[in-house]
Amino acid sequence: MILAxxxxxxxxGGAAAEDYPNKSIQYIIPFDPGGESxxxxxxxxxxxxxxxxxxxxxxxxxxxxxxxxxSQLATEAKPDGYTLMGANLPHIVLQPLAxxxxxxxTEEIKWAYIFESTxxxxxxxxxxxxxxxxxxxxxxxxxxxxxxGSSSFSANHMGTLALNKEAGIDLTYVPFSGTSAxxxxxxxxxxxxxxxxxxxxxxxxxxxxxxxxxxxxxxxAELPDAPTFKEAGYDVTIGAWRGVAVPPxxxxxxxxxxxxxxxxxxxxxxxxxxxxxxxxxxxDMGPEESAEFTADQQAEAKDLLERFDLLKK
Amino acid sequence: xxxxIGNALxxxxxxxxxxxxxxxxIGGMAVGATPxxxxxxxxxxxxxxxxxxxxxxxxVLMGAFYMGAIYGGSFTAILVNTPGTPSSIATTFDGYxxxxxxxxxxxxxxxxxxxxxxxxxGVIGLIVLAPLLAQVVLAFGPQEYFWxxxxxxxxxxxxxxxxxxxxxxxxxxxxxxxxxxxPVGGEVRFTFGITDMQGGVPLIVxxxxxxxxxxxxxxxxxxxxxxxxxxxxxxxRKRGGEVRRTVRDILSRPVNLLRSSAIGTFVGILxxxxxxxxxxxxxxEAKRTSKRRANFGKGxxxxxxxxxxxxxxxxxxGMVPLxxxxxxxxxxxxxxxxxxxxxxLRPGPELFDEQGVxxxxxxxxxxxxxxxxxxxxxxxxxxxxxxxVRTPTYYLAPTIALLTAVGSYAVRNSPLxxxxxxxxxxxxxxxxxxxxxxxxxxxxxxLGPIIETGFAQGLLAATGDAHPWMSFFxxxxxxxxxxxxxxxxxxxxxxxxxxxxxxxKELVS
Numbered sequence: 001m002i003l004a005x006x007x008x009x010x011x012x013g014g015a016a017a018e019d020y021p022n023k024s025i026q027y028i029i030p031f032d033p034g035g036e037s038x039x040x041x042x043x044x045x046x047x048x049x050x051x052x053x054x055x056x057x058x059x060x061x062x063x064x065x066x067x068x069x070x071s072q073l074a075t076e077a078k079p080d081g082y083t084l085m086g087a088n089l090p091h092i093v094l095q096p097l098a099x100x101x102x103x104x105x106t107e108e109i110k111w112a113y114i115f116e117s118t119x120x121x122x123x124x125x126x127x128x129x130x131x132x133x134x135x136x137x138x139x140x141x142x143x144x145x146x147x148x149g150s151s152s153f154s155a156n157h158m159g160t161l162a163l164n165k166e167a168g169i170d171l172t173y174v175p176f177s178g179t180s181a182x183x184x185x186x187x188x189x190x191x192x193x194x195x196x197x198x199x200x201x202x203x204x205x206x207x208x209x210x211x212x213x214x215x216x217x218x219x220x221a222e223l224p225d226a227p228t229f230k231e232a233g234y235d236v237t238i239g240a241w242r243g244v245a246v247p248p249x250x251x252x253x254x255x256x257x258x259x260x261x262x263x264x265x266x267x268x269x270x271x272x273x274x275x276x277x278x279x280x281x282x283x284d285m286g287p288e289e290s291a292e293f294t295a296d297q298q299a300e301a302k303d304l305l306e307r308f309d310l311l312k313k
Numbered sequence: 314x315x316x317x318i319g320n321a322l323x324x325x326x327x328x329x330x331x332x333x334x335x336x337x338x339i340g341g342m343a344v345g346a347t348p349x350x351x352x353x354x355x356x357x358x359x360x361x362x363x364x365x366x367x368x369x370x371x372x373v374l375m376g377a378f379y380m381g382a383i384y385g386g387s388f389t390a391i392l393v394n395t396p397g398t399p400s401s402i403a404t405t406f407d408g409y410x411x412x413x414x415x416x417x418x419x420x421x422x423x424x425x426x427x428x429x430x431x432x433x434x435g436v437i438g439l440i441v442l443a444p445l446l447a448q449v450v451l452a453f454g455p456q457e458y459f460w461x462x463x464x465x466x467x468x469x470x471x472x473x474x475x476x477x478x479x480x481x482x483x484x485x486x487x488x489x490x491x492x493x494x495x496p497v498g499g500e501v502r503f504t505f506g507i508t509d510m511q512g513g514v515p516l517i518v519x520x521x522x523x524x525x526x527x528x529x530x531x532x533x534x535x536x537x538x539x540x541x542x543x544x545x546x547x548x549x550r551k552r553g554g555e556v557r558r559t560v561r562d563i564l565s566r567p568v569n570l571l572r573s574s575a576i577g578t579f580v581g582i583l584x585x586x587x588x589x590x591x592x593x594x595x596x597x598e599a600k601r602t603s604k605r606r607a608n609f610g611k612g613x614x615x616x617x618x619x620x621x622x623x624x625x626x627x628x629x630x631g632m633v634p635l636x637x638x639x640x641x642x643x644x645x646x647x648x649x650x651x652x653x654x655x656x657x658l659r660p661g662p663e664l665f666d667e668q669g670v671x672x673x674x675x676x677x678x679x680x681x682x683x684x685x686x687x688x689x690x691x692x693x694x695x696x697x698x699x700x701x702v703r704t705p706t707y708y709l710a711p712t713i714a715l716l717t718a719v720g721s722y723a724v725r726n727s728p729l730x731x732x733x734x735x736x737x738x739x740x741x742x743x744x745x746x747x748x749x750x751x752x753x754x755x756x757x758x759x760l761g762p763i764i765e766t767g768f769a770q771g772l773l774a775a776t777g778d779a780h781p782w783m784s785f786f787x788x789x790x791x792x793x794x795x796x797x798x799x800x801x802x803x804x805x806x807x808x809x810x811x812x813x814x815x816x817x818k819e820l821v822s
Contacts, residue, residue, distance in 0.1 A: 028726075033357030034648035039655070042360045060357075061726050063512020064494050068727075071508040099501050103508030144777035152499030174773040175497050177766065180640045180650075181584060187638070188451035190774050203639045206661040274364075277657045 017253035020081050021054045027244070029086045030069025032062045035178075036199075036278070037086050037242055040116065043275065047268045051261035064103075065151065066091050070245075071103025079247040081254035087111065087245035090238070093298045094153040097305055100312050106298055107248075111290035112255050113262035114243030116280040120159040120215035120236075121201035121223065124193045125186050126208030133212040133232045136193065140169040148174045148182040148191035153310075155240040156195045159215050161304050163195075166234035197240065198223060199279030215239060222279065241283065243290060252287075259286050317669030318440075324369070324674045325681055333370060334682045337377025338689055344378075345385025346697070348521050349720025351398045352382035356648040368656035372675045375652060376628075377682035379645050380432055383588060383624050384686050387424040388694055391617065392417055392701045393713050394528040399516050400588030400624035402755060403596035405524055406472070407609060407616030413538070414612050415545025421698050422559040423617040425690040427570065431622030432683025434574035435581065435629025439636075439676055443665075446582050446630075447637040453583055455774055456785050459767030460794035461583075465590060465760045467801030468597040472610070472752045476805075482749040486757020487764075489514050489737075496762055497769035509729045516589065518721045518730045519737055519758050523751040525717045526738020532710040539706050546702050556691065562614065569599055569615050570622050577623030581630025587643035588624040589759050595623030601804060625683060632679070636660050636672065 027048070031037045041058045048056045061069040069085055070092060077083040092109045095102040122133065130136040139145060149156025152175045160173045174191055176182035179200045186194045187207060196204070198220055201211050211226040215236045219228055229236035244262055246255055265271055266284055275282055285293060305311045324330065344355035356375055363371030386397030391408035404424065411420040438446070466483060473479020492503045493513025504510035532539060549555060563570070573595040580591035599619035600609040609616050631642030632649075639660035641647040653660060664672050701709065721734035741751045775784035785791060 032644075033354055034360075034644065034651060036651075038357060039360065039651040042357070043364070043655075045361055046364070059726055060354075063509065063725060063727070065499070065511075067494075068509050068512045068725075098499065099511075101501070101504075101506065101508065103511065146774050146776060148774075152495075152497065172773055172776040174770055175499075176770070177496060177585065180647075183638065183640055184450050184584060184634075185454065185770075185774070188454060190454040190770075203659065203661070206659060206663070207638070274655050278651075278654050 016080060017251050017257070020254050020257055021052050023082065024055045024057055025052060025082050025084060027056050027058050027084045027086070028069060028073075029058065029060050030062060030066040031060065031086070033060050036118075037088065039278070040242060040275070040280070041086055043271055044262075044265050047265040047271055048261060051264040065095065065153075067095050067099070067102050067104070070095075070109060073245060073247055074104035074108035077247040079249035079251070081246060081250055081258060084112070084244050084246060084258060087243055089114075089241040089243075089294060089297055090155050090158060090301060091153075093294060093301050094158070094305075097298075097302060098153050098310060098312055106294065109245045109294075110248050110250060110255065111285075111287050111294065112244050112246050112258040113287070114241050114283050114285040114290045114293070115262055115266050116275055117239050117241045117283050118197040118199055118280060119220065119239035120155055120195055121198045121211055121220075121226065122159075122163075122193060122195055122213045122215070122229075123186065123201050123204045123209045123211050125189065126210070128192070128210065130212065131210065133227070133229065133234070136212060137167045137169055140167070140171055144170070144172060145192040146172045146174055147193045147195050148176055148185045149195040150179045150182060150197075151175050151177065155197070155238050158301060158304060159195045159236060159238040161308055162236045162238055163229070163234060165304065165307060166229075166236055197279075198281075201226075202279055241293075243283075243285070255287050314665070314669060318673045318677075320670045321673035321677050324670065325677045329370070330373060330674075330678060331681075333374050334377040334678055334685055335689065337374045338381035338384075338682050338685050339693070341378040341381025341383075342385035342388075342686075342689070342693060345382035346388045346397045347720065348389055348395045348397055348525070348716055349517060349723040351517060351724075352379050352400075352645040353648060354723075355382050356645050360648060360651070363652055364655070368652075368658060369671050369674050371652055371656070372649070372671075373678040375649055376675055376679035377685075379649070380625065380628050380679055380682040381686065382645075383628060384424070384428040384432075384621070384690060386624075387428065387617075387621050388421065388697055391420045391424060392698060393525065393709075395525040395713070395717070396520050398588070399520060399759070400592050400627065401620065402520065402589065402752070402759075403592045403620035404617055406596060406752060407611070407613045409528075410610065410612035411614070411617065413542050415542045415547075415549060416612065417546065417698050417702060418549065418555050418695060419559045419614065420617050421694045422556050422691070423563055423614050424621040425687060425694060426560055426563050427573070427618040427621035428625040428690070429683055429687045430570045431574040431577055431625035432628060432686065433680055434571070434622075435578045435626035436676060436680035436683065437629070438578040438626070439629040439632050440673075443633050443637050446633045449579075449582055450584065450634045450638060450640065452790055454788065455767045455770035456788055456791045457767070457794060458583075458585065458763055459771055459785065460791050460798065461586070462760045462764035462767060464794055464798045464801055465593065465756065465763075467798055468593060469753050469756060470802070470805045471597045471600055472756070473750050475748055478748045479750060479753045482744065482751075482753035483757045485744075485749070486754040486759075487761040488757070489519065489754070490758045490761025491765070496766045497773070507729070509727060512725065512727075514733055514737075514758070515724050515730065516755075516758055517724050518734050520755060521717050521721050522734040522737030523741040523754055525713060526735065527742040527745055527751065529710050529714050529717075530742050532706055532713075536706045543702055559614070563618055566615065569603070569618055572602075573599060573619040573622035574626040577626025578630035580623070581627035581642050582633045584634055584640050584642050585763065587631065588627040590763075591623040591627050592620035593756065593759070595619040606808070628679065628683075632676070636664055637662070
């Protein structure tokens with residue numbers, strides 16, 4: 001009986017899992033080359049090769065804010081562990097909620113590991129009349145204020161919606177084509193504030209920007225003077241998370257091996273120091289923890305989108 | 314600052330740096346000359362190599378590579394009517410006609426002179442004016458980008474033989490640019506239920522389809538026109554002295570070189586615009602102000618010089634917002650931004666103060682790379698030119714066809730892009746037959762996102778005003794560009810009337 005069980009298991013991929021990996025692994029980034037996801041992957045490439053003992057090829061499959069790549073992962077890619085794809089939160093939660101046909105479901109993105117994050121940060125320009133988030137909210141109750149951020153249905157967009165909900169205000173969100181594309185709009189006075197990421201907030205500090213709040217549970221080491229939204233009484237904790245996912249039917253043994261490899265890369269001192277220089281927070285979430293975290297995010301996002309009537313019809 | 318520049322000069326003048334610049338320029342030229350592989354993709358592929366390098370050497374290699382890639386894009390534009398990168402769109406307008414007349418060697422030389430001068434002027438602009446120019450970036454808001462896009466549309470009058478058909482082609486391009494996820498708001502548009510269409514039609518794929526496929530069809534159905542071209546090339550080669558003659562001819566009209574380089578530097582400074590727009594504007598201005606206006610589009614050498622000077626000037630211009638504000642001016646700058654951050658270098662005033670030697674070494678090396686393109690380009694570019702001219706049509710046509718397929722696939726590793734490329738190509742061939750110029754379609758594809766994004770962001774950013782749309786007409790800078798738009802619209806009418814009067818006068822006398 002036991003033998004039979006073993007034999008059966010090996011048929012369904014047990015053997016494949018045992019000598020995984022024995023050939024080159026494809027690590028696909030569903031965004032353009034040169035972006036933050038792409039740079040992270042190219043940082044990991046060398047150490048990943050050491051961790052897997054096989055070469056790792058990084059390529060790009062951009063389009064639709066990641067959706068083109070993820071739909072390929074969910075529906076076409078072979079579940080053998082040789083196709084890995086970068087995956088991002090909240091993108092994989094928001095696209096299926098907001099688009100009629102994103103091409104995939106959130107549940108079809110099977111996480112192997114989440115390795116880094118960038119929390120939202122709320123920044124105003126040097127000459128802005130507001131010095132605290134409370135002052136900004138008070139002003140927003142009297143007049144129409146605008147907030148710039150990176151793209152629609154992003155962590156920046158959700159952060160702005162969450163602040164609207166928590167503070168009972170109606171900020172107008174102005175989406176730009178990327179994080180740094182929104183910066184000139186703040187410095188040039190086109191928008192009143194930016195809901196950006198900690199990485200960009202650091203840059204803005206150099207130009208005299210004032211970080212009024214960060215959207216994390218605790219204050220950030222790199223921005224020690226910026227209070228959290230929670231300190232001001234607004235429950236806004238939203239950011240972007242990056243990790244790696246596999247096709248939905250990939251055997252758990254292989255997923256574990258992928259997770260182990262990425263966990264090992266995350267401990268590499270060279271990778272850590274470079275990630276930190278880029279402003280990324282290092283995260284270590286395995287397959288199950290990542291899935292639970294995503295489910296929580298999904299529930300929150302659904303609630304938020306419903307409230308502002310942004311769910312797909 | 315001057316001490317830093319001096320020290321940087323000493324650093325740049327070492328054999329290592331020189332070798333790095335040469336390697337970067339050659340590598341960049343090879344990638345740029347390959348349709349589908351843009352400067353951005355090449356730089357991303359280079360990224361892991363620079364991890365192991367010192368910050369200075371890594372940056373110098375990337376800067377040289379970027380410069381070379383933009384220049385290399387002109388080779389295929391001239392020789393086979395395929396812009397190697399979107400920065401060389403306008404180079405095809407006169408570069409390919411020159412090739413058809415057997416003057417491809419002169420066209421390559423023209424592109425080299427333009428690229429070298431443009432590259433150097435862009436770098437000078439970066440060194441001298443960086444802090445000042447950074448303020449320009451901030452003055453440009455969504456409304457200004459909207460009007461700049463509209464100004465770009467007025468170029469249709471310049472590139473289309475018939476205004477109505479030009480407008481029709483331009484609007485078709487605008488329509489193509491709306492496919493995919495909308496830039497503001499994130500709606501899914503015109504995907505016909507195909508998930509992959511969420512990514513829209515990439516500019517490079519449209520370029521390859523609209524420009525190259527008709528070229529291949531022409532080669533196949535009328536090979537005899539090409540044998541004339543090869544013969545003419547042979548005759549010119551026998552005469553010799555083509556390089557010296559061409560260089561002297563171009564340098565005798567320095568205004569075109571300087572104006573185009575200034576346009577490139579300025580457009581490069583504006584984030585989100587970049588080489589794909591700069592080369593078109595420079596071409597249009599060259600045509601508008603030239604005494605030989607009628608010859609543009611028929612193999613006018615200044616029509617090659619202008620876009621090539623502008624696109625290489627974008628390299629230096631684009632680094633102004635990158636190094637002073639941490640905002641990438643053009644897509645390839647985003648990769649260089651990543652390298653800076655990886656080495657713990659944060660763009661801003663302190664980059665020039667505390668890391669002055671490194672920063673100026675990088676900037677000067679980019680300038681040096683521009684100069685190096687002259688000897689390298691005259692050897693490699695003319696070598697490629699000779700090879701293409703000598704290749705018989707029955708090898709050349711299938712080779713280009715293969716390159717288009719590989720190139721359009723390589724943009725996003727997407728098989729659908731190959732299908733889109735072929736469909737657009739066949740459509741482009743048919744539309745050209747009925748007089749809708751492919752260049753005007755491409756203009757729409759390039760400008761559509763800028764116009765749409767500027768319009769939507771402008772309205773959103775002005776929600777506090779009583780009439781948000783008024784913000785498009787009340788900002789001083791917007792008004793300035795509106796004046797340019799009006800001039801751009803009026804110019805063809807004015808010149809047409811002038812020419813008519815001239816003709817009448819001649820008739821009377």
